[in-house]
Amino acid sequence: MRLLFIYFYKDFGTFEKGSIIHLSKKYKFTTDEKKSTENRFYFKKEENLNFIEDFYSNNIDIGVLIGENGTGKSVLLNSIRDKNNEYSICVYEEENGFYCFSNQKEIFIENQKITEKELNYIYYTSLIDAFDNDINDKYNISNRAFLKKHDEKNLDIKLSLIENDDIQKYFKMEQKINYDVKINGLK
Numbered sequence: 001m002r003l004l005f006i007y008f009y010k011d012f013g014t015f016e017k018g019s020i021i022h023l024s025k026k027y028k029f030t031t032d033e034k035k036s037t038e039n040r041f042y043f044k045k046e047e048n049l050n051f052i053e054d055f056y057s058n059n060i061d062i063g064v065l066i067g068e069n070g071t072g073k074s075v076l077l078n079s080i081r082d083k084n085n086e087y088s089i090c091v092y093e094e095e096n097g098f099y100c101f102s103n104q105k106e107i108f109i110e111n112q113k114i115t116e117k118e119l120n121y122i123y124y125t126s127l128i129d130a131f132d133n134d135i136n137d138k139y140n141i142s143n144r145a146f147l148k149k150h151d152e153k154n155l156d157i158k159l160s161l162i163e164n165d166d167i168q169k170y171f172k173m174e175q176k177i178n179y180d181v182k183i184n185g186l187k
Contacts, residue, residue: 001119002061002093005029006079007041009105012087013075021076023063026051026093029109040106041089081123092119 003023008015015021020029025048032042056062065073079088089107091100091114099117100107107114125142143162150158 002026003063003080004091004093004098006076006088006090007031007043008079008088009041010087012079014070014072015075015088024061024093026053026061029091035108039104040108042108042111043091045109080119080121090119 004027005023006021007029008017008019008021011017018031020031022028027048028046029043030046032044035042054060065076067073079085080090089100089105091098091107091109093099094117098109098112098114099119100114101116101119123140123142125144146162147158150161153161
């Protein structure tokens with residue numbers, strides 16, 4: 001499975017309506033503005049002739065999201081995970097076929113209708129994020145999902161269950177700690 005692109009059909013977060021965020025270098029997609037309507041989106045596909053299939057290994061395509069705070073990295077990840085997504089479409093390739101998951105939108109690539117299919121993925125983060133609309137909870141192994149399974153327990157017990165020093169330190173920051181710092185001259 002290879003994530004290809006996310007198309008924002010509405011303004012959302014840092015992304016303007018009409019933005020295409022490519023997640024793979026295999027193809028370049030552009031919107032066919034003349035054919036696209038409010039509920040039907042047409043895309044043109046251009047193959048990257050310099051793309052090397054299986055460069056990393058068989059069936060592995062590595063992509064990296066980097067950027068300063070506030071540039072939209074979390075918006076991109078959440079647009080893939082959001083079961084109430086009414087702002088974007090995600091298109092992926094699997095076994096040489098194109099698939100999408102969207103909210104009642106029809107997607108066409110080179111005039112061929114794309115099948116809507118659930119995306120299976122594993123989600124993990126050590127952070128306890130505020131996002132709680134995961135489309136695929138069966139593979140959510142994040143700390144937040146773990147804590148939700150233990151709602152009846154008090155916070156101290158939950159934190160000891162995750163055994164994450166950073167989270168425990170965060171909640172203990174209310175305690176004032178004084179540090180004596182000695183600075184020796186540089187030699």
